[in-house]
Amino acid sequence: MKTLRKPVYFLCGDYTISLGTGRKEFHPKKPRPGLEHYIAEAGKGVVAQISDPAAIDEGFVGNFMAGRFNRQGHLGAFLSLVDPSLKYKPSTRVEGACASGGLALASSVSSVLAEKSDLVLAIGVEVQNTMKAIYGADVLAAAGHYAGERKNGHAYFFPSKFSDRAGAYKERFGLEKTWEAMGRWYEQAILNARTCPQAQEYHNKDKDPFASHQAMKPNPRSFCDHINFYDCSKVSDAAAALLIASEEGLAKAGKKTSDAVELVGLGHSVGDLTAPPEDQTVLDTSRHAVSQALAMAGIDISEVGVIEVHDCFTMTGILSVEALGLAGHGEGAAYVISGKTRRDGETPVNATGGLIGWGHPTGGSGVRMAVDLVKQLTGTAGESQVKVSADRPYGLMLSMGGNDKSVVSCVLRRGA
């Protein structure tokens, strides 16, 4: 597919709060809402923005591991919790680890392009605070290759995978610079999250997040060799939802193109789950998916004004900057330190805090990114709004699963 065979629009996004440590509402020992609540709340936030919920033709629910976190499968059939009129409509749960949300978007787009549906509700959801982090690590490790790498893997399986990448990056491109960039990435995530009331770090009051990060040296005995807790996205309960529409779908929803953003590029790549990364300092699958998306859009990264990347760890944020082509190989750390990714920088990245600041409901993050880009490009991001200039009217997102194994990238353009 070189270009989309018909126009596809993203619109009417909404999300719940990201509940977990850091939020005032969160108490580990008190009962919390379940999956059903999050799916319904995010979905209702979307349908409240359109004239007739029954106009929605189909649903896709992106989710990674409800089967273990919540002992619940069959998430597609929760669709009518959003609105009773959706009963009997087709609805499918899609899974691709932490890229599940990205896959829900891609699947929705396919359905519109196949003319099966004109108006699709894409939902991404994960409710992970049902277990302690040490057990959650087991669940999330399924995003790697269980038979091949779990037994010899670390207790904190994924943190250690990206700790290894951080270690390789530090060794090759300089320890101090890398560590400083990781701290700056964390700081940026917290500062941005404070602009978004739904973000998990919205209540974070740390006067100097950078200093806090730098002061906590990695502790291999209790955690990982090259990263600390601040380098990691937290455990989150949240959902996000938005509509994906053809021109007919927009009309059925009572919306104009100016209410929406247009999808102009889509990339979807998978690597080999059974193989270790060829180069720990490169996100090659991400790079592939982004190139695909940019090529389809027929643009260069320099034309992109606002970006959402999958910074499950600070190191992933830095490596993503390189995968996007904003900085060359080994130059991502300096790029981040220079402040170019900050909200007032050259190309703001993760304006509501990203996975580290906004939160990381694993299977929901891809949809959450799309919701944020729609808000940014339609000028409805409130306190989180960054300046998107007319000569760089594109937004780009990167939704990644596993250790850079499943990636969905979308290029979106401000509506006419």
Added chain:
Amino acid sequence: MDLNESLSLVSVIGAAGKMGSGITVLVAQEMARLSMLEENRDKTFRLIAMDLDPVALRGLQDYVHNQAIKAAEKQTVALRGLYADRKDLVENGEIIEDFARRVESMVWPSTDLAAVKGSKLVFEAIVEKIDIKTMVYKQLKELCPDACFFTNTSSVPIGKIDEQAGLDGRIIGFHFYNPPPVQKLVEIIRAKSTTDEVASIADEIGERLRKTLIPSHDVAGFIGNGHFIRDGIHGLVQAAGLAKEHGWAKALYAVNRVSQDWLLRPMGIFQLIDYVGVDVFKFIQDVMDAHLDEDLTDPVIDRMNELGVLGGQHPSGAQKPGFFTYDRGRIAAVYDMEQKQYLALDPQGWCAEVDAWLGDLPGGFRPWKALLMAPDKKAALVAHFAALDAMDTNGAQLAKAYVERSRQIGQALVDDGVAFGAEGVNGVLTSGFYHLYGPINDFCS
């Protein structure tokens, strides 16, 4: 004797008590770890958990289970290494469960002292009464002729037990702080008669359990209680003085606040006595009073014991009523000994009056919790005490007298040959009591 061999058969006497249960969990974990090692696969490890109370022993089994799980969850990074060749156990959850089951399987509960027969290592954590301890040790000596005896006493002189029970120096003081699985400090008290072998095993096992070991001489109360009991009595005397004018509730509230906020301690002195137990406080006082040439009784503690207002904890860990009642760990009401009833805290009413009477905290005040990990802790303490020094409010006067008394107590522990130098005293207060500073220092003048 080799330490690993000693750990093959261990007994804990008083295993279902507050300290005994913690020691049981801690030692059983180390035994479970040893049992995993290649060279020990064909060896057996057993911990006899002896207690006279069968109901409490049943509770001990639940406690061991819960604590073993918690400990395994914290050590999963290392446990995965220990389980590297167990191909059948892959996930953290599987390894944690297996290790916890292994810890539990170490513990053999018994209500019969004879069950400890042949033990190589005996931890004793029974009541702080020398006659009872002596009686038990006389039996233990017969049952375990090769054992090293580690007594968890916090006050009874080790040499006295040795002498009365005839243990030939096979005993040493191994004083854990409460709760043993969490608290890092162990006071090591070597009696004059303690053999080198026992002393070296004590050092080794302390290291193996990753404890901070601080030696104390064999003087009743040692360092920890040597300071705590006298410090507590100072608070009680201060409160008794204030009670004449303000009544007991206000007096206890005031001194508790001063000893926490003005002195920057983790909790106020009466909350700490409640935590330890008003009854336990008295046991320790009585032991020290009997062995030292110093009046260490206090009429308030005696009266509280007569009234049966004893503090301490429920098995769940929740605090029982003592000088205060507690709601989710926070002080809710204060006991008035004359009225024999609790007076609820009233932040807008009588508490505000007491607060006004005490006056402002020293300028730039930051609470204990904020300072504990603060990088500028030392400078903050210097500034706090300099500010306190310049103040003359009622609160400041009480605080200055308190700081000075604490310093005197600490210095006397050095001068009287209880502690091995000021570091010993300061080490126990900072690592065992979580004080931000030792009582012997140069920034509180």
